[in-house]
Amino acid sequence: MSNNPKRYHPSWLLFEYVSFLKNAFFFILFLFILRGDVMTGWILWAKIIFVLFAGWTIIHILLKWFFHTYQINNNSIALREGVFVKNHRVVPFERIQNHQTNTNFLHRLFKLTSLTLETGTSDSESSIKFSVITHDEARMILKKIEEQDAIAEVDTEEVLEKPKRTVYFRSTKRDTIKAALTSFSFLAIFPLLSAAYFQVNDFFDLEETTLSAFEYFKAHIGLLALLFIVAMLLSVVIGYIQTVVKYGNYVISADDERIYIEKGVWNTSTFSIQKDKVQAIKIEQPLIKRLLNMVEIKLISAGGLGEEKLETNALYPFMAKHEAYALVNTLLPAYHIEEEMKRLPKKVLFLKLLTPYYGTLIVGGVLFFFQREWLWVTGVVFVLAILSRILDYLFTSYLRHGEFIQTRKGGFSNETLLTRRARIEEIEVQHSWIQRKFDVASLKFSNRAKPVFVSELAYLPKEDVAAFYVWYGERK
C-alpha cells in the first residue's frame, strides 16, 4: 500500500502568511500607520523595499506550498521540496526517534494540528515538520510509524494485538496550583513587560517618556503603590493562566512499546517515544525544588526536541520525588533509579580546593588594574568559588550497577543521569599529573542526543575509573 504524493493542507498558506504578518508587524505599524503620510527620504525607500520584499515573500510561500509534497509509503516517508533547488529525501520510519504534536490557538480554530517527526541525525534536516495537518492525517502517519515499530519488535508473532495503553499520571487542579507557585510564574508579568518595552523602544524613543513618567510617580507615591498592587494581582492571574496553558491537563500514559506525554490547555502538545529509544534519564533538582522535595525528570532522546520552551520530553516537572521515581520504574522497567550512591573520597575535597582559582584571579586582576576601589568584590567571588566547590564535592556521586551507570553532579542545583552501557556512545578516561598523586582520575562518557550529551565526572578513585573502562570494553 502506497499513497500518492500529497501537498500540505491548504491552510499551510494561511499559517505562513499569518506568521509573516506577525514578524513584520512592527515594520508595518511604523512604515504604513505611524509614518503613513511621509513619502520622502529614507522612509519612502524603506516602504518600497518592504513592498517588494512582501510581494516576493507572498509569491515564494505560494510556490513553496505548490512544490512541497510528501508521500507515505509502507515503511518510509518521502519528501520533495524546493522551488529552485529541488530536494528529495526519504526517511525510513525506523529512523524516527520520537514524535510530537502541538496544537496552538490557530490550529484549534481550524481543527488542525502540527506534527514533528524527529530522526536521530545531527544535521539540520533531521526532523520532518508538518506545521499544519489534519488530525486524521496525523493519526494515520503515527499509526503507520507505530505499526512499523510493533512489526520490528515482534517479528514472529502472527497476531498483532493492539497494545493496551494505561494512564499513569493525570494532573489535578491542586497540581496546577502547586506548579504555578513553584515556577514563580506569578512574576511572569515582569519579563513580558520588559520584552514589550524593548520591542517598542526599538522603534520609538521611550527613554524620555519613561523619565517624565518617573518624575510624575515620584510626586504621587500613593498612586504608584496602588498601581503596584494592581500589577501584582494581574501578574498572579496571568501566571496562573500561563501555568494552566502550559502544564494543565498533563497526562502521562504508556503501553508496552511507547510512552506518551500530553499536556496543555488551548495550546496542547503531545510527545511520544519508543521505550527502547530512550537514551538516558536526566533528573534535575534546582534549589527550590530540592527544598520542596520535587524533581524534574527528562527523557533524553537521540532526536531533537523541537522548541526548547515546550519541554515536551519532561515528565510532569512538579511531582514529588518518590512519586516520580516510582513512575519511572513503572514506565521504564529497564531503568531503576537508586538513591544510595558512592561518594568521592575525602582527600578529593582538598584536591578540589587546591586547584587554582582562575576565575577569582581574573576578576582580581581586572579590578586591580581598572577599578581598584571595587577590589573587595574579589573576596566575594573567592568565597562563592570555595562554597560551590564544597557543595560540588558533597553532591558528586556515582554508581555502576549491572548494565547501568548513574551519576550526580552539581552544587546549588543538581543533576542526576542514568544510562545503560549499550546507550553510551564512547568514553574517555583522563588522568592528570596531580590526579596521579591523589590516586584519582576523571571519566567522561557521551550519549546520543541533540546536542550531544556529555557527562564528565572528575576525581573518582582510579580503581573505579579503571573498572569502568574495562566494563565498557566488555559491552555486548
Added chain:
Amino acid sequence: MYLNIPEPSRPISAKIISIWRWTNTIGHTVTLIILGALLYFDAAYNWVSWIDNVIYILIGLMIVSAVFSILIEPPFVQKSWRYEINEEFVQLKHGRFNQYHTLIPMTKVEYVTTDQGPFLRKHNLYNLKIGTTTSSHNIPALPKEEAIQLRSQIAMFAKVKDIEGEEVE
C-alpha cells in the same frame, strides 16, 4: 600510580615531531608579528594606555608558549601517542602529564577519512579521522600504507557491526 587498564600498543610516526615543530614555529611567528604590528600602531597612534600592557603580557605568554610547544612538547606527545583497533573497538591514548584514554565501539563509528596537509605530504604521512555519532577523533601522522589499510579495516568492521547492531538495538 597509573590506571590498571588494557593499553593500546601501536605508535604514530616519529617524523611528526619535526612537523609539529615547524607548524608551531610558523603559528607562533605569525602571532608574534601581529602583536608586534599592534605594538607599533599603539605607539604611533597613542592608543589607550592599558593596551600596551596587555600586548606586552600577550607577547610574554606567546614566548613562553613557543618555548614549550616548539622545544619541549612535541617529542612527549609523539612518544605518548598509542592506538589500536580490533573488531570491537577503536582505542586511543595520548598525553604524558594529562593522559587521555578513549574507547569507541565499532558500532558507533559513522565515517572514517584520511587527509594530509603540505607538511604531512612531504613525509608521505596521513591523518586518520574517525567520526562517531557524537564526536570525531584524530590519529595524527600515520605512514601512508598503514593509514589506508586502517581506513578500510575500520570501514569494514564498522559496517559489518552496524547490521548486527540494528537488530540488537
